Amino acid sequence: MNKQLKIxxxxxxxxxxxxxxxxxxxxxxxxxTAIALIDSIEFDSLKYIDRDTxxxxxxxxxxxxxxxxxxxRMFYYSPSSYLRMEFLEEYGGYIRTVNEDxxxxxxxxxxxxxxxxxxxxxxxxxxxxxxxxxxxxxxxxRADGSILKKSVRNGFYTSLISFSIATVxxxxxxxxxxxxxxxxxxxxxxxxxxxxxxxxNGKQYHSFTFITPSATIAWMLFDLxxxxxxxxxxxxxxxxxxxxxxxxxxxxxxxxxxxxxxQYRRNEKRKEKEAEEAKKKQSLY
Numbered sequence: 401m402n403k404q405l406k407i408x409x410x411x412x413x414x415x416x417x418x419x420x421x422x423x424x425x426x427x428x429x430x431x432x433t434a435i436a437l438i439d440s441i442e443f444d445s446l447k448y449i450d451r452d453t454x455x456x457x458x459x460x461x462x463x464x465x466x467x468x469x470x471x472x473r474m475f476y477y478s479p480s481s482y483l484r485m486e487f488l489e490e491y492g493g494y495i496r497t498v499n500e501d502x503x504x505x506x507x508x509x510x511x512x513x514x515x516x517x518x519x520x521x522x523x524x525x526x527x528x529x530x531x532x533x534x535x536x537x538x539x540x541x542r543a544d545g546s547i548l549k550k551s552v553r554n555g556f557y558t559s560l561i562s563f564s565i566a567t568v569x570x571x572x573x574x575x576x577x578x579x580x581x582x583x584x585x586x587x588x589x590x591x592x593x594x595x596x597x598x599x600x601n602g603k604q605y606h607s608f609t610f611i612t613p614s615a616t617i618a619w620m621l622f623d624l625x626x627x628x629x630x631x632x633x634x635x636x637x638x639x640x641x642x643x644x645x646x647x648x649x650x651x652x653x654x655x656x657x658x659x660x661x662x663q664y665r666r667n668e669k670r671k672e673k674e675a676e677e678a679k680k681k682q683s684l685y
Contacts, residue, residue, distance in 0.1 A: 424448065427465045429480065431635045431642030438467065438475055443664050446476070465646050466633075468536055472516035479657070480648040484631040485510040487550075491543040495521070498539050498634055503531065508541065539636050543629040551623050555616025562611060 426434040426448065436448035439456065446467070447458045467475040494504040505521035517535040623629065632642040 422469050422471055423451070424467065424469045424475070426459075426467050427633075427635065428463060429465050429478075429642075429645045429647040431632060431640070431646075433635060433638050435638075438469075441467075441475060444661075472534060472536065474514045474517055474535075477512065479650065479653040480646055481633075482512070483648045483650060483653070484646065485512065488541050488543055488631055490550075493541060493543040493629070495519075495541045496539045497533070497537045498636060499537070500539075503533075505531075510535065536634055538633045540630050540632045543631075551619035552616050554619040555612060558615040558619070559612040562615075 424436045424438045426436055426446070428434075434448070435451045437451060439447040439449060441447075441461070444461055445458050446461050446464060447456070449456050461476065462478070464476060464478060466477050466481050469475070488508055489510065492504075492506045493508070494502055495508075496502055503521060504523075506524045507522040509520040509522070511518050511520070518532045519535050519538060521531045521533070523529050523531070626644065630643075632646055635642070
């Protein structure tokens with residue numbers, strides 16, 4: 401009887417797992433997805449079999465937001481996904497899960513692991529302050545109103561860049577007109593120094609007292625109108641895309657990527673050279 405029971409259990413186990421198919425999911429920046437079987441992930445590309453068509457496809461890794469399977473395994477996080485996680489970790493807010501549950505938190509932490517990554521939600525003044533849930537259960541995270549301090553920061557950097565460009569153009573103009581370089585530099589710098597006296601007609605405002613607040617207000621309106629507080633992760637349904645793209649432009653990311661490409665090419669050339677030298681040594685014996 402025990403032997404027969406073991407045989408039946410073995411058959412049941414075999415049938416269950418033979419029918420189970422691991423689905424790999426590629427999430428693109430607009431929230432569209434591809435159900436796939438990942439073949440390989442290389443330095444700058446991703447090769448997979450599309451389960452809908454059976455075609456073998458290759459895409460640039462920069463086209464994917466992130467890649468995971470339904471057993472909790474992460475294959476790839478894009479730089480944009482990391483930047484959005486870093487942004488959210490600065491603020492409180494709430495999350496909406498794919499099951500349409502809403503959970504509020506004071507701080508959020510992403511562990512960024514490749515195997516069953518979790519998200520920790522911290523609640524102040526509670527006996528059990530931390531709640532953990534799978535990263536793949538999160539549809540979106542919305543930061544609270546404290547995000548407006550980011551608009552202030554963006555406004556400051558926008559005005560700083562504007563002042564810098566204006567100063568360089570002013571210096572270049574004076575220098576091309578025949579002024580000495582030192583005189584041209586002083587003229588350019590003096591034009592953006594804080595002034596306390598109104599100009600002739602009293603209607604002009606100095607750049608530091610006008611451009612910076614204006615840039616800050618513009619960033620606040622931009623963030624609120626386009627809902628920059630909300631960061632999307634797993635789509636609710638396959639046919640429903642995100643309200644906006646989750647791609648995030650970053651100069652640092654682009655520069656780091658170019659450095660990685662140079663290092664990768666150097667390593668590949670070094671490996672090729674070592675392989676050629678190894679072949680030459682083998683041919684001598």
